[in-house]
Amino acid sequence: MSSISENLPNPCKALVSVAASLALSTLALRLADRLPDAVETYLILWFRSLSSRVSSQLTLLIRDSNGLAPNQIFEAATVYLGTKLSPSTSRIDVYKPAQEDELVVSMDRDQELVDTFKGMKLKWILMSARNRDSSHPIQSRKKSSISKFESQHFLLRFSKKHRDLVLESYLPWILSRAKEIREQRKAVKLHTVDYNGPDYWGLINLSHPATFDTIAMEPNIKAALIEDLNSFVGGREYYKRVGRAWKRGYLLYGPPGTGKSSLVAAMANYLKFDVYDLDLNEVQCNSDLRRLLIGTGSQSIIVIEDIDCSKESKLLDEDKITLSGLLNFIDGLWSSCGDQRIIVFTTNHKDRLDPVLLRPGRMDLHIHMSYCTFSGFKTLAHNYLGITQDHPSFADIENLLKKDQATPAAIAGELMISQDPEVTLRGLVEFLRHKLDDSESVHNL
Structure with missing residues (x-):
């Protein structure tokens, strides 16, 4: 005995198939919150089985994450589909990132988009669902638990015969295309811990203008750092061959005002890597530390400033972060969750750090951020005053810098007093002389 659909023309069969599939899916979703889990699971499987029999279409489910790890296919599809929205789309998601001119457009939930690839037709649908175990986006901070309130997923529908293609x-091509789009749009971001954020981080544009050309460092130290960074970013095959996670650790140490934060910004601008500012005082426990690490992206710089202060306030508290937890974050199994990661630690007091933190593999390169030298001063004079050649005041300034310690920040402050080079340099000489007199007076007491 033939069914009704078998007697219909082909276009009508397709329409009936789609209508049946949508009706069954809708019914399953409406029943989902009213049935016991076992019954719900059985019905959903039955609906899917019935839907697959009446349809020639295959549906892929692409979730936004797999447990704690973000789904790269979902993220790539979000970027790619945002460039494919048609004028007929009824609703789109649009926002303007801070300090950027270009609007970012993406699909909104419950919307459909049709794409084509090598002659085949594919339909994308963005959907969202509330997580059953989350009555609130963030549970009690005392429980030190980070959980997501809502999850999203794409449904990708196409003819079953195109499954392998x-x-x-198609999906590898989307990953590649999304990477190209990101590179074209690339603006360095600064991420900070945000327990209310969708991936545990909040972000803004990093608009810090520092570059290696403007940093007041000794030329040989600067050149060595640039060479080390270039070797690191080009070392994919090397790290794979030796069986090590593709990451590198730097320790920036020296007194306040020597440019440690500016150097981090210069590194980020040079590499076009996002910066994740990890304040350990905001982290509740080791499990939160792991979740935050997983939320960081590849090609990023994770910064832990004043590690000696964080160590004193957090690592000694048994209910907070343990030293073993921090070490596992740096070079344990969890540290391998991503590629091309740089971890930068800063401190004013290197001698206060536990020796286990200082060894290679955790802090691979130690960079001393010293008081301002004469070569560093000349860089600052060029930046602030546009002076490219020697000046009569330079001899006095060089002599004074050898006798007294002044930070690059202090020198830069004096150079900003006036835009007149003559006035400014005279004032800097007087500043350094007074500073030297004061230090000698203190020494003689």
Whole structure:
């Protein structure tokens, strides 16, 4: 005995198939919150089985994450589909990132988009669902638990005969295309811990203008750092061959005002890496530390400033972060969750750090951020006053810098007093002389 659909023309069969699939899916979703889990699971499987029999379409479910780890295919699809929205789309998601001119457009939930690839037609649908175990986006901070209130996923529908083509060609192509789009839009971001954020981080544009050309460092130290960074970012095959996570640790140490934060910004601008500012005082426990690490992206710089102060206030508290937890974050199994990660530690007092933190693999390169030298001063004079050649005041300034210690920040403050080079340099000489007199007076007491 033939069914009703078998006697219909082909276009009508397709329409009936789609209508049946949508009706069954809608019914399953409406029943989901009213049935016991076992019954719900059985019905959903039955609906899916029935839907697959009446349809020639295959549906891929692409979730936004897999446990704690973000789904790269979901993220790539979000970027790619935002460039494919048609004028007929009824609703789109649009926002303007801070300090950027270009609007970012993406699909809104419950919207459909049709794409084509090598002659096949594919339909994308963005959907969202509330997590059952989350009555609130963030549970009690005392429980030190980070959980997501809502999850999203794409449904990708296409003809079953194109299954291999989609999995082997289309989705890898989307990953590649999304990477190209990101590179074109690339603006360095500064991420800070945000327990209310969708991935545990909040972000803004990093608009810090520091570059290696403007940093007041000794030329040989600067050149060595740039060479080390270039070697690191080009070392994919090396790290794979030796079986090590593709990451590198730097320790920036020296007195306040020597440019440690500016150097981090210069590194980020040079590499076009996002910066994740990890304040350990905001982290509740080791499990939160792991979750935050997973939320960081590849090609990023994770900064832990004043590690000696964080160590004193957090690592000695048994209910907070342990030293073993921090070490596992730096070079344990969890540290391998991503590629091209740089971890930068800063401190004013290197001697206060536990020796286990200082060894290679954790802090691979130690960079001393010293008081301002004459070569550093000349860089600052060029930046602030546009002086490219020697000046009569330079001899006095060089002599004074050898006798007394002045930070690059202090020198820069004096150079900003006036835009007149003559006035400014005379004032700097007087500043350094007074500073030297004061230090000699203190020494003689």
